[in-house]
Amino acid sequence: MSEHIRYTRNRREFLGDAFCGFGALAYGALEAQAATNPLAPKLPHHAAKAKSVIFLFMAGGPSHMETFDPKPLLNQLHGQKRPAEFGDVKYQFVTSEAKLLGTKRSFKKYGKSGIEVSDLLPHTAECVDDLAVIRSCHGDMVVHSAAQYQLMTGRIIPGFPSMGSWTVYGLGTESNSLPAYCVLPDPHGALEAGQPMYLNGFLPAVYQPTTMRPGNKPVLNLSLPQGVQIEDRTKTIKYLKAMNQAAFAGEDNELEARIAAYDLAFKMQMEAPEVFDISKEDESTKEMYGIGKGPTDDYGRRCLLARRLVEKGVRFVCVTSGGGPGNLQWDAHDDIEENHLRMAKQTDQPVAALLKDLKRRGLLDQTLVLWGGEFGRSPESQGNKGRDHHNLGFSMWMAGGGIKGGTVVGATDAIGLKAIEKPYHFRDIHTTVLNQMGLNQHALSYMHLGRKERLTEIEGMVIKEIV
């Protein structure tokens, strides 16, 4: 394992070496923009496969045994204690006396790749040839808040920047009328780790996420205050600029940047609402996402919005499924069947629609889609129908953005307890996401309290089987 502090050349040196004349020229142009706009697009460290990321965050922890990781032996051992040869684990609630719980789901092979997916996710299954399923994910924490921090920021405590903030810090954004990093939370309520898991941590406030809420005003402060007319406001902006220029014209980068920020803010205010307005999408598209139909309406709208955002160059979008009390997340302590059938009903069709929609628009190649939760669930039952948290082996998948579709990597043991074959930690997921975006985990650093901090803290691996 390498040192977690390493000297890297700065980007200017790197680009100078890598691209000589042309790179330097392109960099010069970008740098000119960056002088007034910290979110101006920046060149990646290496050739990027993806321009945007959509993280479909299944909060609360979906079960791998009910989704992407068939375990016939688990059904055979149903009702028995875990055989000793599988080893020991630490759960949140279930004890060593707990009995294994077989699944009621059935698995089938789909697509050309023949990857097995459960009947919980029939729509996603149709897209399986685009997915790379990682069946050997693992994290360090078995409780929600700490596990959510690790999934989002690489650390088990709050205060560190999220994947989205790091990505925008590294690459800026290609949209100058939309927020660079958007979080679309579940309207049912907050998660255990709260807002800090999505935030910019110690990175400057410019890299913070914009949270978009349901309803007509998804973004705070993007619409005019009541009683103010657009004509009035247009004039205010014009004169404000003139007064600010009269005071400080041309003598200070920061003050010019401030003037530019007002121009950008006004542009966002004028143009962003149109992107947020999904009513202009054609009916068949809305139908594909399940918009207007009970369970799928909400997540469908948010997935469609995610597509509209990345289409306009937004860098990172997180679409969260699950919020509020545990049972309104994928946190199926009481009844795995009831919970997962309900959560899957809400998300499966929209997720598949998003993949298909991105693909038909030629956007899937440049959009990395990541699906998963902060952990999986226990092979043992909690009560007699539920499953506890479980962090030592579970599934996530990636699609698009240069990911090899129709692949499966890694495996858990025969009952889904531990990742035993090619285990991949959250830091490897992070490394892979950065890699597809053209970012190097070591070069993407920020000096904080005497240490070069990075998303992967020490070092992760690119999951080479799927890129």
Add this chain to the structure above:
Amino acid sequence: MRTLLALTICLELVAANVAPLGKYTAVERRHWAFQPRSNPALPKFESQADKNFVRNPIDAFVLARLKKAELAPSVPASKEVLVRRVYFDLTGLPPTPQQVQAFVNDKKPDAWPRLIQQLLDSPHYGERWGQHWLDVVRFAETDGFEYDTHRTEAYRYRDYVIRAFQNDKPYDRFITEQLAGDEIAPQEQESVIAAGFNRLGPLRKNAGNQEVASSRNEVLTEMTNAVGAALLGVTLGCARCHDHKFDPIRQSDYYRMQAYFASTLENDFPLTDREARTTWEATVKPIDAQIKKMQSEMAKADPVKQEEIGKQIAQLESTKPPPPPTLYSVKTDLAKPSPIHLLARGEYTAKGDSVGMRPMGIMLPEGTPEDKDLQQPRARLAGWVTSKENPLTARVMVNRIWQYHFGQGIVVTPNDFGRMGGRPSHPELLDFLANEFVQSGYSVKHIHKLILSSSTWMQASDTKNVKASTDDPENKLLWKFSRRRLTAEELRDSMLMVSGNLNTKQGGPSVIVPIEKELVAALYNPTQWKVTPDPAEHKRRSIYLLVKRNLHLPMLEVFDAPDALVSCARRESSTHAPQALELLNGTFSNEQAEALAAKLAKSSGGKPEKMVDQAYQLVAGRLPSLKERQVAIEFARTATPHEFALAMLNLSAFIYVN
């Protein structure tokens, strides 16, 4: 040869087993920050111009360094600029137009020192400088993590800090009380509150699987790291998992420092008698039980029903009486020390050798033994930190003070005086100030006066100097004063002030202001956001607003207020579009604009010329320039009063200090 090698390896193994007291190489010991403070000679100057610039020793050191770089200082700023600068610097609030006039017209030779003294005596001084300390110690009033439980009495520590700065409490005393107030003066409320310092870090609590040893380890880590970052200005925390990669701090140093906290336990020191607590518990218990029941119902209910139950829960929550007051502090219980071991990778299960108490070895003679049988371990640690010979403590604090006056420190990394941190731009000046600090009895106000009466601080910020801008674009050598953006709190407080809305009430329980319901809904437990009923309270200075780790006020957050999760040594000052959206469309700024509009209408009688002049005097502390006036009058003639006032609150001339 082979035998010798084997013997050496063997010896090293033995040594490793007993966690060596640590040997430090000559190179390690030579690092500038660990050297004793020097008594630098004052540079001398010949020319009259140079002598005129040198008002006090600060100027001599700064000028000497500028000359070495063949640069010259800037002309002094105008009195108008200085008065606005010093008001913000010492109180975080703008001067009123009358206050500006009073100083500009004061022709007496002692006008400047009198103004400085007046501001140091103002109650707003403690509010401004207390905030800096709260940044450094990551002050917040909730636990963070999943439950983000409110620490209802934590405001007492905030008030303690404000009082300490206000009264110029000697810094060594200030630190000692925070590290060990409960040990040295357990009967004094002030000291016990101060010791709450040791509990300021975030605290992980979650449902199920309470790993007591793990949580205790996290608590001890928070306490230890705070001493390193906040008091000593070293990245002690880096040595939690392994020997420091760059600085001479061994992992054993880290855990030996931690050992001073081994007997430190949480202590909610009751301020009421037992009866009051029993009554409170009896009242709350059935309500909590009822809420718990409803929460489980809620989980199973449909969305409509859920919302209904949610409302009922909120209603029930609001019927709970506030808990009886306690001092949020710590105590030492020598009977139950946590065993302290070296922990591989910092993991509490990976226990290595056990160690005892000892300060950082690099600042001790070789082979200094561990402290044994201390009755007051933290008081002993405080004694070492505040000893006059400690090379770090005074330097670190004067560097912080310098940074808050100039925008950047003499060492640009105030929490890191190690090899990866910045080298001092003016090492002699740093030592001079540190010596002054110690000799003045650790008086923070003494350092303020030195700095504020220097020509260096009084330089203009709008100097055009091509050579200096090219050679030293970041102004490290101080050839001018660096213009700065207002901090988040200054901006909010100033908007309240110029609109005439500011409530200057001091101290007491923190205020919860109303915010968009979507933000409250994003809390895991939305009932925690109990808005303070009296609307007048919502207009108090930002330092009195509740600091909740899981919900930052957007208005403050967008202007780089720290997240209160780790020590904030220096605020970022970013510039981006969401700031503009907040100031143009946000509820808070539009409320202040409304009030400012009414105020201007009344005072100007609606005459655009008068309104423009008065507005500039209020927000910028000066009259507009010809060009500004021309544009502003044109705008005032056609704009709604609200939009005009809002634009004034968005002027760079308001948001920046020259």
